Amino acid sequence: MPTPTRQRIIDVANRVFYENGYGASSFADLAGAVGISRGNFHHHFRTKDELLTAVVDARLSSTRAMLGTWSDQTPDPLDRVRRFVEIVATNREDIDRYGCPVGTLTAELAKLDHPERAHAVAVFALFREWLREQLAAAGRPQDADELAMHVLAFSQGVATLSTAFRDADFVRREIDRMNAWLDTLVTDPSPDSEAT
Amino acid sequence: MPTPTRQRIIDVANRVFYENGYGASSFADLAGAVGISRGNFHHHFRTKDELLTAVVDARLSSTRAMLGTWSDQTPDPLDRVRRFVEIVATNREDIDRYGCPVGTLTAELAKLDHPERAHAVAVFALFREWLREQLAAAGRPQDADELAMHVLAFSQGVATLSTAFRDADFVRREIDRMNAWLDTLVTDPSPDSEAT
DNA sequence: GTCTATATCGGGATAGAC
């Protein structure tokens, strides 16, 4: 059986929200991209906010799946972190044009003071928690969350400047720098290992 | 004499664009905030794009002034960089709610594929060039631009996650980490000092 | 320069036929 219309709408909206922004995406755009009428569109999603909730849920679900795959395919926890670090290069063309899907959506919803903001931040929290687990397993249980936030900040900084300057060399250099930093984590003593 | 209406419009729009985003800011909002009629508003700025150009020009000008002040008030080039690094803490309350003015505007204009995007990126370029000068003066002429981009990426990463998680401790930790990294710059040999 | 009035368009959202 073909993909149900509801799911097709979510998939299209996920992409259109990413490319054009939430506020700039109209029902007419979305219905046209899905290939259905606006009336039918409203049959599946009464309001735009309702659709946004479904899109964020879909992102939460696909992110969970992706992180699970990474965990399955990569035995070494530090290599898993490196796989995360690499996505700013893997998705570079999209990022150059539209930025990071998570960062740009949370930023837009913050400005709109939108009720879904917290929900969107949960996608960030998924990455944060997964990175925290890997860094704890890599020998940094004491400061794993701080380090996870640092890696997350790296990805957001690189994504934002990649969108601004569109410089592939910059992205590569920052990834190399981050990987070198990750190497130091296991050799260096963790900050409060002597304080405990 | 009082501030001319045109300038008052630019000042208000600068702030409203920052807080609500460019696309979500209507002429009615802006005219109301300035305290004039919509008709009068259009007398000063025919289109929203025209107003955006004026706002970005104002930001370029105020950024130049701010960087000049920092240069004047701070003798040591590395201390100047530290002053830049500190702004994510200084402006934390605004950043928590609205993100970085430069990063969020360029991201939005990228998604809108807006002609003013390049103009908005010029604000980033101003910071980049200023940071490059300071880092070159601090003893890193070979890789000053790379390092400048790294510092810029730091600020954007911290700003984006600050908007998402609103965690002052995280911001403080990242600033401390960046300052520690800046310390290593002068002691460490620069990458291609032996290659030349 | 500033206003009111108005034109025009596109947005979200609903009703109801098929």
Next chain:
DNA sequence: GTCTATCCCGATATAGAC
């Protein structure tokens, strides 16, 4: 489930009086 037709509102933008 899907469509057409329609409503209502708010948005940009213009015209013209004062």
